[in-house]
Amino acid sequence: MDYEIVVRNRRSVRSFQEKDVPDELLIKLVEHASLAPSPGNLQPWEFIIVKNRDLIEKIVSTTYSGNVKTSPPQTWIKSASAVIIVCYLSRPVSARYGEEGRVPGLLGIGAAxxxxxLSAVNFGLGACWVSGFKSEELSKILNLPKGSEPISIIPVGYPKEIPDSPPKLPVDDIITLIK
Ligand SMILES: Cc1cc2nc3c(=O)[nH]c(=O)nc-3n(C[C@H](O)[C@H](O)[C@H](O)COP(=O)(O)O)c2cc1C
Structure with missing residues (x-):
């Protein structure tokens, strides 16, 4: 798909068809994520793909709506064919850059x-970036080792509904062009 179309068509998709996303496609998404830049090319990430419905249920129970930890879970995530948990591996980053490396390391996670x-859009899939979850609870459920920190949950599926784009700031308002 043309990049202009891919980048313009990306939306936060929150409702999905009851249709399996093949494992190969999910792996491809992670492969594309892994091509992202990262500080010192340390690639401080790990991707856990979950299709098991019971485990997805438990993962959803760690989420909350809005920015309030006591708010109800984001139950819409359950309609996804799979969820991908993106984890930050702090050890290689702190070993090379100390605590100073944390922000660049997390920026690399964002790039991934x-x-x-964007890769999901290219394959006709929908996805959403979810960070409203209780990190410690999720770590426990996934049995994550120390040094692996869950940063985001990405529900993935074939979209049932693709929302209109929410308003974005006009480009002229966000650019300073210095010549
Ligand atoms: C770091 C980050 C965390 C987010 N967390 C959530 C979330 O927990 N739940 C959710 O439904 N959307 C979440 N979103 C999606 C935003 O709500 C969405 O990107 C924004 O409303 C703009 O819509 P668009 O992605 O369709 O352009 C998150 C986005 C980012 C970048």
Whole structure:
């Protein structure tokens, strides 16, 4: 698909068809995520693809709506064919850059997630970047080792509904062009 179309068609999709996304396609999304830039090319990430319905149910129970930890879980995630948990591996980054490396490391995670979201559009899939979850609870459920921190949950599926784009700021308002 033409890049202009891919980038313009990306939406946060929150409702999905009851249709399986083949494993090969999910793996392809992660492969594209892994091509993202990262500080020192350390690639401090890990991607856990979950299709098991019971485990997805437990993952959803760690989420909350809005920005309030006591708000109800984001139950719409259950309609996804799979969820991909993106984890930050802090050890290689702190070993090379100390605590200073955390922000660049997390920015690399963001780049990988955007690659994944754009790749999903290219395959006719929908996805959403979810960060409203209780990190410690999710770590426990996934049995994550120390040094692996869940940063985002990405529900993926064939979209049932593709929302209109929410308003974006006019480009002229966000650019300073210095010549
Ligand atoms: C870091 C981050 C965290 C987000 N967390 C959530 C979330 O927990 N739940 C959700 O429904 N959407 C979440 N979103 C999606 C935003 O709500 C969405 O990107 C924004 O409303 C703009 O819509 P668009 O993605 O369709 O352009 C998140 C987005 C980002 C970048």
């Amino acid at each position: 997630i955007e690659n994944l979201l």
